[in-house]
Amino acid sequence: MRIAYFDCFSGISGDMCLGALVDAGVPLKKLREGLNALHLVSYEIRRQKVKRGAISATRIEVIVKKGEPTRRLADISTIIGDSDLPPNIKKRGLRIFGRLFQAERKVHGGRLKDLHLHELSATDCIIDIIGTLLCLDILGTREVISSPLNLGGGTVSSEHGLLPVPTPATSQLLKGKPVFSTGIQKELTTPTGAAIITETATSFGHFPEMTVDSTGNGAGGHILKEQPNILRVFIGDKTIKPHNGHHKGGSNELVSVIETNIDDMNPQVYEYLMERLFNEGALDVFLSTVIMKKSRPGILLQVLAYPASRERLIDILFEETPTLGIRFHETERVCLEREIKKIDTEFGSVRFKVVTTDGYRKAVPEYEDCRRIAEKTGLSLIDVMKMLKS
Structure with a gap:
């Protein structure tokens, strides 16, 4: 499974994320093409190779034209919602901005819809956040893991005046996450960086077992005398212990199993x-169906997902069901490699799921195509499936 590990020994910010991921192999042209889906024209992206200490790194700067308006959460939601971004990028981008604005509301008060945060809602922040999500998607990552975050220290100027580091908003965003400071008197972890990593990372800790394919160094704006001001990212495949059983042509991958018992929900809700x-x-x-305590009939609801999706799926279960507790664990599964191919048949072009392993080939027609043929010809669905398999 493709993963990204962020080494935040010198903190994290939006521009450092972009720099690290571009340095790790994301073509700048492809990033720009992806960002064009936002339909924003008042900015440009500049890339520069720089030195931070003795280490070469990529510095990404988003140059915004003067006179850009401050934006409320509703304005940003409209920009992202009306864009041509992939649905998964839209959703994650909106969640990150939701985190940012909620953190600011808790710190400074006021109604969420009335907040207009110049530092957090400017065009460069939108580009940093959406650009990071696009880069992770381009690299094919399914999970993000992060080291503990170096916060820095001292104070920083803002619209609200002089604030301590970490800023109150950053402190809100990092609740429950491992952090530290080496005493450097600079803001090393910004609210934008904190929001990105808390949304994308499934866990925080030591370097995972993985096969590294590429690395990237993203340069921060500060020149530090104490250490290189860079964010490191490692891209590769997570190492999974070999399966004890024998299987031909299968590949192991790590998945999360999320489950909960429910005995008091309207069954109509399950479809939604x-x-x-x-x-x-x-x-x-x-x-x-299960029998629960006090002999109550109930439902065991189980969800299978990649670890990167686990947290938001748990949130949905809490939102949409009356459950008060959810269990989860990670396990391995073995999957045969498969691909979808269009094959010409007596019914025209039909999509087949094709599996090939150790010389053995199996092709299964896609259900939706079989259904379409059955409805069009009047043949039974079973007969259509048999004819296509023969």
Whole structure:
């Protein structure tokens, strides 16, 4: 499974994220093409190779034209919602901005819809956040892991006056996350960086077992005398212990199993719930009838997902069901490599799921195509499937 590990020994910010991921192999042209989906024209992206200490790094700067307006959460939601970005990028981008504005509301008060935060809602912040999500997508990462975050120290100027480091908003965003400071009197972890990493990272800790394919160094704006001001990222495949059983042509991958027992929910809700879970990254959702305490009949709801999707799927379960507790664990699964191919048949072009392993080839027609043919020809669905398999 493709993962990204962020080494935040010198903190994290939006521009450092972009620099590290571009340095790790994201073509700048491809990033620009992806950002064009936002339909923003008042900025340009500049890349520069720089030195931070003795280390070479990529510095990404978003240059915004003067006179850009401050934006409220509703304005940013409209920009992202009306864009041509992929649905998953839209959703994650909106969640990150939601985190930022909620943190500022808790610190400074006021109504969420009335907040207009120059530092957090300017065009460069939108580019940093959406650009980071696009880069992770371009690199094919399914999970992000982060080291503990170096916060820095001292004070920083803002619209609200002089603030201590970490700023109150950053402190709100990093609740429950591992942090530290080496005493450097600079803001090393910014609110934007904190919001990005708390949304994307599934865990925080030591370097994971992985096979590293590429690395990237993203340069921060400060020149530090104590250490290189860079964010390091490592891209590669997570190392999974070999499966004890014998399987041909299969590959192991790590998945999360999320489950909860429910005995007091209207059954009509399950259809809507399953749609939401699938839309947010669930690989599979299934329901089993169980007998619970006091001999109550209930439902065991289980969700299979990649670890990167786990936290938001748990949030959905708490939002949409009356459950008060959710269990999860990570496990391995073995999947045969497969691809979708269009094959010419007596019914025209039909999509088949094709599996090839150790010389063995199996092709299964896609259900939706079989259904379409059955409805068009009047043949039974079973007969259509048999004819296509023969």
